[in-house]
Amino acid sequence: MDLEIQKRIKDLADEYGPENVVVILGGAEPEAAGIAAETVTNGDPTFAGPLAGVSLGLAVYHIVESEVKAAVDPAVYEEQVGVVEMVLDVEGIAREVKKYREQYSKYRA
Numbered sequence: 001m002d003l004e005i006q007k008r009i010k011d012l013a014d015e016y017g018p019e020n021v022v023v024i025l026g027g028a029e030p031e032a033a034g035i036a037a038e039t040v041t042n043g044d045p046t047f048a049g050p051l052a053g054v055s056l057g058l059a060v061y062h063i064v065e066s067e068v069k070a071a072v073d074p075a076v077y078e079e080q081v082g083v084v085e086m087v088l089d090v091e092g093i094a095r096e097v098k099k100y101r102e103q104y105s106k107y108r109a
Helices: 003-016 030-041 066-071 074-085 090-104
Strands: 022-025 059-062
Touching: 022 030, 030 059, 030 090, 059 066, 059 090
Parallel strands: 022 059
Antiparallel strands: none
16 A cells, blocks of 8 residues: 555544544455555554554455445446456455454444
8 A cells, every 4th residue: 555545544534533434445466455454454564654553443345345345336336346356356355354354443334
């Protein structure tokens, strides 16, 4: 997760309260999604960005997770995500994000 996005997420959590922020990821690889999920829950594991050492505990999901898919209009989801979803490791991504959400998230959407 780039440093600019980390700063934006931190600013939103500061402004609205971490209990009111849900992060929806869209990375295509399980490992990248896991690193992003860890960053917004437990802090930047590379210690390079604004979230280094900052444990926000945010609710975090990936766009392909069933909880998100169920919350989005099916036509919009199909148009925006459907084609890409077919080539992703949906189970691997969901498993990776869920691992960090369950371990570090203080809030649930």
